[in-house]
Amino acid sequence: MSVSIKIKNAAKSYGAATIISDLSLEIREGEFFTLLGPSGCGKTTLLRMIAGFNTIEGGEFYFNDRLINMIDPAKRNIGMVFQNYAIFPHLSVKQNVAFGLKNRKGPRALIESETQKFLELMKIDEYKDRMPSKLSGGQQQRVVLARALVIQPDVLLMDEPLSNLDAKLRVEMRFAIKEIQNRVGITTVYVTHDQEEAMAISDRIAVMRDGSIQQIGKPKDLYQRPANLFVSAFIGRTNLLGATLVVDGGEALQRFSEGFEVGLANVKDEFMRGQEVIASIRPEEFVISMDPNAGLRTVVDGSVFLGLNTHYLVRRDSAQQLEIIQESRIDEIIPGNSVIYLTVKPEKISVFTEDGSRNILEGVRNDNEPSEGA
Numbered sequence: 001m002s003v004s005i006k007i008k009n010a011a012k013s014y015g016a017a018t019i020i021s022d023l024s025l026e027i028r029e030g031e032f033f034t035l036l037g038p039s040g041c042g043k044t045t046l047l048r049m050i051a052g053f054n055t056i057e058g059g060e061f062y063f064n065d066r067l068i069n070m071i072d073p074a075k076r077n078i079g080m081v082f083q084n085y086a087i088f089p090h091l092s093v094k095q096n097v098a099f100g101l102k103n104r105k106g107p108r109a110l111i112e113s114e115t116q117k118f119l120e121l122m123k124i125d126e127y128k129d130r131m132p133s134k135l136s137g138g139q140q141q142r143v144v145l146a147r148a149l150v151i152q153p154d155v156l157l158m159d160e161p162l163s164n165l166d167a168k169l170r171v172e173m174r175f176a177i178k179e180i181q182n183r184v185g186i187t188t189v190y191v192t193h194d195q196e197e198a199m200a201i202s203d204r205i206a207v208m209r210d211g212s213i214q215q216i217g218k219p220k221d222l223y224q225r226p227a228n229l230f231v232s233a234f235i236g237r238t239n240l241l242g243a244t245l246v247v248d249g250g251e252a253l254q255r256f257s258e259g260f261e262v263g264l265a266n267v268k269d270e271f272m273r274g275q276e277v278i279a280s281i282r283p284e285e286f287v288i289s290m291d292p293n294a295g296l297r298t299v300v301d302g303s304v305f306l307g308l309n310t311h312y313l314v315r316r317d318s319a320q321q322l323e324i325i326q327e328s329r330i331d332e333i334i335p336g337n338s339v340i341y342l343t344v345k346p347e348k349i350s351v352f353t354e355d356g357s358r359n360i361l362e363g364v365r366n367d368n369e370p371s372e373g374a
Contacts, residue, residue, distance in 0.1 A: 002187045003063040003154045004029040005050065011058025012045055012211075019045050020211040023059070025368065027189060028204075032181050034190045036198040037208035038234070043191045044159055046208075050189060051157050052076055063154060076155075079148030079186075083160040085140050087132040094119065094128040096143050100151040118146040121180065138169045145177065149184060156181070156188040162197065174200045195235050199223065204367065207231050216367035224348065225363045229356030232280040239286075239322045241279045245351070245360075247272050254279060254351060258317060260296045262346050264361070271353075271360035280350040283311070283325035287343045288334070295343035298322065303333050314340065 005027040012020040020042045027033045035043035048054040050061060052073030061068050068076055088096055098115040119125040122142040132140060141161060148156060161177070162170045178201045181188050192198050198205050199219040207214045207222065207230075215227040226232035233240070243254040245267070252267045254277060262279075289295060298314035301321065310333055312324040324342070334340060351360050 002030045002185055005155065005187065005189070006062040007046075007050075007059065008062075009059040010046065010049065010056065010061070012042070012049060012054065013057060018211065020049075023211065023213060025206060025213060025216060027187060029064075030185045030187055031203040032178065032188045032190065032201060034192060034198045034202040034205045035208060036192060036195065036205050036234075038193060041208040042211040043193075043208050045211075047157055047159055047189060047191050050155070051078055051080060077151075077153050079151060079153035079156045081141075081144050081148050081156070081158040081161045083163050085132075085144050085164075087140055087143060089132050091132075092128065093124060093130050093132070093135070093143050096132070097128075097146045097150055099147060104151065114150050118150040121149075121183070122146040122176075136169075137165045138173055141165065141173055142176065145180065149180070149186070153186065156186050158188065158190045160191055160193070162192075162194075170197070177201060199235070206368075207234060209234075213368055217365050221365045224350075225359060225361065225365065226280070226350055227359055227364050227366050227369075229278060229280065229352045232350055232352070232359075236282060237323060238280045238282050241281060241320075241322075243277050243279050243351075245271070245273075245275050245277045247274055256296060258296055262344055262349070264346060264351065266347075266362045267351075267360055268362055276354040277360065278352045278354065278356060280352065281344055282348070283323045285345045285348045286322070286324045286326075287345065288312075288324065288326055289341045289343060291341060294341040296341060298340055298342055300334055300336050300338045300340060302336055305333060314342070 008024050010020055010023040035046060037043050045054060049056050052071065056069050094115060097118055098111055101111045101114060119128050122145060124139060124142045124146065127135060127139060162173050165173060174197060202219055204216060204218055205222055206216045209230055215222060215231045222231060222235050226235060232238055241256060243256050246253050246255050252264045252272060253261050254264060255261045296316065298316055301313040301315050304311045305328065308328060309325050310328045312334065314322050314324060316322065352358065353360060
């Protein structure tokens with residue numbers, strides 16, 4: 001059985017340091033929900049509060065309608081996957097997977113059948129008689145995941161489970177974890193600081209900073225319409241350019257210091273006034289031109305060819321360096337010191353208030369603030 005999770009006004013402190021303050025969120029039954037943020041933002045603390053490993057000093061935690069604040073961790077029916085695998089080195093793969101079921105003293109036939117089922121589901125049946133020391137990192141992680149799922153938990157909690165794997169194995173295990181979660185349909189709460197990882201596997205993501213949630217949404221929503229400057233800069237790469245919002249005759253445009261202007265057709269009514277703003281332009285949202293009248297003048301500092309795409313580092317007249325990603329051309333890469341001109345895809349860029357606290361464009365969706373949606 002899978003459950004929904006509701007957290008109301010959660011609080012947690014260590015001495016004088018407040019780690020989480022007045023945090024609320026809802027995780028839907030069966031969804032893959034990720035807590036994403038920099039180190040020290042409170043994401044692991046929150047996960048451990050859900051698990052019962054950290055005390056809850058304020059707020060209410062529910063599995064469905066069941067208040068779990070005072071329920072012993074062993075009775076919350078959770079599966080847990082840690083950063084360090086915590087595999088029992090003296091037990092075989094099969095014995096590791098069966099461990100939780102044996103602790104629950106179920107019928108021997110059921111233990112055998114369920115263990116075999118998850119050995120096959122995680123594609124580690126051929127290794128069932130091996131000892132952990134004979135397994136690769138990816139194989140060990142599959143053992144841990146099988147052990148967590150075989151007990152049929154209501155919730156699966158995962159704390160940086162891929163951080164000890166090399167880059168290739170991390171990508172492989174992302175797909176494996178998401179595939180298994182889809183097949184089993186279990187409510188999963190996943191902690192990571194890796195933005196790409198979160199984008200690849202999550203149904204929804206909560207971006208955290210200093211113990212508070214900045215925005216909750218689908219990966220696409222967070223990337224394309226971040227609620228504030230922190231989310232924009234943390235999810236993927238972006239270029240930040242100061243500009244002035246100019247409103248004339250009901251039309252809005254942003255004007256950069258070099259005189260380059262970009263029309264904006266989707267500014268929220270409440271922000272339709274002259275003001276200083278910050279434009280967030282992702283590397284792939286620039287368009288390169290050789291026409292001096294086309295846009296922002298820049299000079300190429302260098303380039304990196306990566307097959308499908310070529311990454312350019314360019315410099316504005318203000319000496320600010322920008323990153324551009326373009327589909328690789330069949331002819332030569334633009335050489336260093338070349339002068340190029342940049343336009344943008346105005347429907348894709350984001351524009352924030354001068355203090356970075358709000359996105360002024362329509363289309364921002366934040367599940368923690370339903371009234372913000374467009």
